Amino acid sequence: MREQEPLVRAKNFMEVPYGYSPEEAEAEASRCLNCLKPSCRQGCPVSVDIPSFIKLVKEGRFVEAAWKIKEENALPAVCGRVCPQESQCESLCILGKKSTPVAIGNLERFVADYERENGEVQIPEKPKPSGRKVAIIGSGPGGLTCAADLIKEGHQVTLFEALHKPGGVLIYGIPEFRLPKVIVEKEVDYIKKQGVEVVTNAFVGKLYEIDELLNEKGFDACFIATGAGLPVFMGIPGENLNGIYSANEFLTRANLMKAYLFPEYDTPIKRGKKVAVLGGGNVAMDSARVALRLGAEKVYLIYRRSEAEMPARKAEIHHAHEEGIEFMLLTNPVRYIDDGKGNVCGIECIKMELGEPDASGRRKPVPVKGSEFQIEIDVAIPAIGTRSNQFLTSTMSDLSLNKRGYIIADHETGMTSKPGVFAGGDIVTGAATVILAMGAGRKAARGINEYLKWKFWDTSKLAR
């Protein structure tokens, strides 16, 4: 797919790839062998009928192709952009064995964009009302998917969002140049048009309690999809100096609050000249590339393992390299250095080497004695993960949590230990991907639908 030139795009917030032209899309789709036993579909957490939609693209029936995807996936324009296709559908494409797999993600993105831009978004007919009400807590990918599925069943669905804008991580976390916010807004609109009520500024646990929703406000079931939550800091000296942001904060300022447009927008952000980003996941790549677009001369990506172990999408690592992010691999921060006025002015790191495999199966990095060194920085962004946000769960004494504070839920139905309450996505699994949260939202929708029919609560399969 054609892209903005690396050195040009590193200075703007516009999307990196331009997207296919209709001709390019048809040509890419024609590469599909239409296998008798397609395995690509098995790689999709929401089981999109990939061969059928690709066939429609091949025939130039782009809008129908989008509708085909939407049978299984409410957010194709999002997934086409942010799914890790290389480890899912595309990894199973038979063409990948000898050459490159069909670019399923790019095709998905193309048809979703085509449908939207050509004003042919189809609003499904309203089903017969079931008379049941479902509350969904959190409007990220899991909550949106669950809402989209449940509204089709005729249930009344209310989506509660703590922030002032719906979309969760799609709005506050993933930057504009990777997922334009107008796309998320359109996807949310699509769900609203189908009848989902979206209530922003509603911090459930404070403004409403779950028991209140179930017992007083007439909801028959709740789905908790509040996401991963609290940022993790490394616990090294100097971490609270000015200029050090959690990736969550840095990205929220830039994306949700549009701080890159300061002072047009009121939220400020430090535009570091030399920025260190800590971590090797998608959030680290996003943070590094945002820092670059805010005008940094130098952005270091500090990661304690080697590039092969980085959990980020391959495309993001590639883009980061192209744009000139400097990878400092097998390196671990030890402490931050104070400029004497409360601001960070440097970071001390130590070199690492790979030892024996650890619990994750990856070789464990161990420090190399005496290899400490310092670099000059004025902004640092630890992007080393999140821990469970126990704010909502702490208000529910009858909800079982695992020892890391995540909700224990049946992976097939989303059922928790508390009757009527379902959960899924990062608040169950810990930080994962958009598509996995969507998969959890879809499964919970099925679980909720069954529960609303039979009102039967089965906790025998709760993963402990």
Added chain:
Amino acid sequence: MFKILKKEELSDAVTLFEIEAKDIAKKAKAGNFFVLKIDEQGERIPLTIADFDRERGTITTIFQKMGKTTHQLGALSEGDALSDVIGPLGMHSHIEKFGKVVCVGGGVGIAPIYPIARALKEAGNTVISIIGARSKNLIFWEDKMREVSDELIIVTDDGSHGRKAVVTVPLDELLRDDDIQLVYAIGPAIMMKFVSKTTEKYQVKTIVSLNSIMVDATGMCGACRVEVGGETKFACVDGPEFEGHKVDFDLLMSRQRMYIDEEKLAMERYKNKMGVQ
């Protein structure tokens, strides 16, 4: 949208708003705060819930015009609306019968100390309140504070009203002479720091409410991190109230100054746009 039902200028710099927010009013408790955002371009700022009326469905807040956002806020009128109001946020105050307590409110800190003093009074405590500001025109809610206090002491830096002193002077006298069980102090960080230093001498438990910079204010970003007893805490969800003797106030003050240059720029730009001095 959240409508401003009442606006009152308490002084040149201090404004009171009563905002329509039915569900928040229903749940608000002493010690909670809320976040507001004026419009699409606005930033999210935390403000204290100075009072609430569950029946009318309103929350009352009091703010001092400091930077661009608070000036813009102060320029709004009754009937105008805010695009976003989120709350109640933070842990509420722990209220019980302690015995004799002192409530210290400095500057706009008088606003949040009021519901706490009231709750402490209702719980059967003897409440001595100290309110202070730079000068007379910055003192407000004297009557309301008197109503919920057994004794009210007023101080100003310039002596234009009440005693010419800072709040720690009468506080020290009270601690010396009286059997005080608890001190609550809300105001500028520097005031809370010196209140804590004063009470530490007498080993009287002191609760302060930290006003750090916040973004989401729901625990997601960590902008508001503070150090309490050597540990990093998030003021938005772990606080905003903490034990004053354990708080690193110098760090708090340093972090509050993080955007001083940006604040200046935004203010200059706003003044030019509005054609004001």
